[in-house]
Amino acid sequence: MTPLLRIHGLRKRHGERTLFDIDTLAIEAAGAYVLTGVNGAGKSTLLRTLAGLERVDACTVEFEGRSMPLYPYPKALRRAIVFVHQHPILFSTSVFHNIAYGLLARGDSRRSVAPVVEEAMAWAGVAHLRDTEPARLSGGEKQRVALARARVLQPRLLLLDEPTANLDGPAREQVMALIPTLLDAGSSVVMACHDRDLIGLPGIHRLKLRDGRLELR
Numbered sequence: 001m002t003p004l005l006r007i008h009g010l011r012k013r014h015g016e017r018t019l020f021d022i023d024t025l026a027i028e029a030a031g032a033y034v035l036t037g038v039n040g041a042g043k044s045t046l047l048r049t050l051a052g053l054e055r056v057d058a059c060t061v062e063f064e065g066r067s068m069p070l071y072p073y074p075k076a077l078r079r080a081i082v083f084v085h086q087h088p089i090l091f092s093t094s095v096f097h098n099i100a101y102g103l104l105a106r107g108d109s110r111r112s113v114a115p116v117v118e119e120a121m122a123w124a125g126v127a128h129l130r131d132t133e134p135a136r137l138s139g140g141e142k143q144r145v146a147l148a149r150a151r152v153l154q155p156r157l158l159l160l161d162e163p164t165a166n167l168d169g170p171a172r173e174q175v176m177a178l179i180p181t182l183l184d185a186g187s188s189v190v191m192a193c194h195d196r197d198l199i200g201l202p203g204i205h206r207l208k209l210r211d212g213r214l215e216l217r
């Protein structure tokens, strides 16, 4: 099977320190991965690199069978890959507009966007918050809005940085419940996390960053 994404020779340095040096990273279409490693191992940096938010040394990517450099970050990846930050930054408008924003920015019409956003709000359990200003949301609500905002873009690859960190009780359960359904929509998902319940999800592949190398378990 052709992987969705395959990267060779992915190296990241901070000054003299090599944070990671990865021979090959292959992500299957509709595959689910957890990325583990101790604090400071480079998990967030690796996700940010895949999302084009970190500069890297020359490195080639095969995306859906086409070869391209990872830097400068290609348009095809910008459209296909969505990164969800651990502490999502939301615009000071409404929940509805935050979820609609990416689709409108892509040029979709307001008329076509509205039902997609309605469906996403229902999926994320935030429909009752549609007119709420993001500053008034709890951490769990913000994370669910961020997941809905990512989902409407129908990414081929979704990168989640510690989606359940800082959440507990029902807020954590609600976010946890959404994650398998992202896979049902056909996206590949890579999640950096320390959460044992996410690591134990059925069918999930385990990637571990250790001493700058990536192990597939």
Ligand SMILES: Nc1ncnc2c1ncn2[C@@H]1O[C@H](COP(=O)(O)OP(=O)(O)OP(=O)(O)O)[C@@H](O)[C@H]1O
Pocket (backbone or CB within 6 Å): 014, 019, 037, 038, 039, 040, 041, 042, 043, 044, 045, 046, 192
């Ligand atoms: N711009 C930078 N310059 C130098 N070092 C940096 C820079 N950005 C990140 N680092 C270092 O790179 C290392 C990896 O950070 P990163 O946040 O990717 O790790 P992580 O595995 O996600 O950690 P955690 O589990 O604590 O979130 C850390 O030691 C961090 O201090």
